[in-house]
Amino acid sequence: MKVFSSNCTFDYSWDEVSTANWRKYCPWNDKSPHVIAVDTLSRVVDSQTGILRTERLITCNQSVPQWVLSLFGGSSTSHVYEVSYVDPMTKKVTMCSTNLTWSNVLNVRETVIYQPSPSMPTSKTDFQQEAKITALCSGWQKIKNKIEEASVERFGQNAKRGREGFEAVLEMSRRVFSEQREHENQKMQS
Numbered sequence: 001m002k003v004f005s006s007n008c009t010f011d012y013s014w015d016e017v018s019t020a021n022w023r024k025y026c027p028w029n030d031k032s033p034h035v036i037a038v039d040t041l042s043r044v045v046d047s048q049t050g051i052l053r054t055e056r057l058i059t060c061n062q063s064v065p066q067w068v069l070s071l072f073g074g075s076s077t078s079h080v081y082e083v084s085y086v087d088p089m090t091k092k093v094t095m096c097s098t099n100l101t102w103s104n105v106l107n108v109r110e111t112v113i114y115q116p117s118p119s120m121p122t123s124k125t126d127f128q129q130e131a132k133i134t135a136l137c138s139g140w141q142k143i144k145n146k147i148e149e150a151s152v153e154r155f156g157q158n159a160k161r162g163r164e165g166f167e168a169v170l171e172m173s174r175r176v177f178s179e180q181r182e183h184e185n186q187k188m189q190s
Helices: 014-023 066-072 141-189
Strands: 002-010 035-045 052-061 077-087 092-099 106-116 125-135
Touching: 002 141, 014 092, 014 106, 014 125, 014 141, 106 141, 125 141
Parallel strands: none
Antiparallel strands: 002 125, 035 052, 052 077, 077 092, 092 106, 106 125
């Protein structure tokens, strides 16, 4: 097993980040054209804790090398199962995802956490990402290591693009909300 981890701080409040998180795969995010569909399977709020639990199926079109398709079969369309928890009391979003496609060859378990930055809790949000990647080639340790190393490298490249895309979504969301507040203020003054 190999582990990819990444941390950064967004210059947006937790409210902005936790709201924009639901739009990160929107059509105008040019950093996620591989995402074909995001289907919500269930969404429920725990009446005692207030935690929103959501299950989603994310369908992607991956660029799988032809030799992999020839060797293992299948297609370039893949599915990821995601469970997220939004805790409004502690201001923490936790998202856990795992690949469903190719899981008999390569298992990827990712956890992402968004929470207010301790340094500036009202205006910045810390982002933590960890992915545990395990190739399931029994008996071939050298090949297994190469597959895991290549997968971690690719995951890192995709994670960088994902953060850039999310920054664009955050900026667009901030502009939309600012325009909406301005419009509401004008209506109240009229």
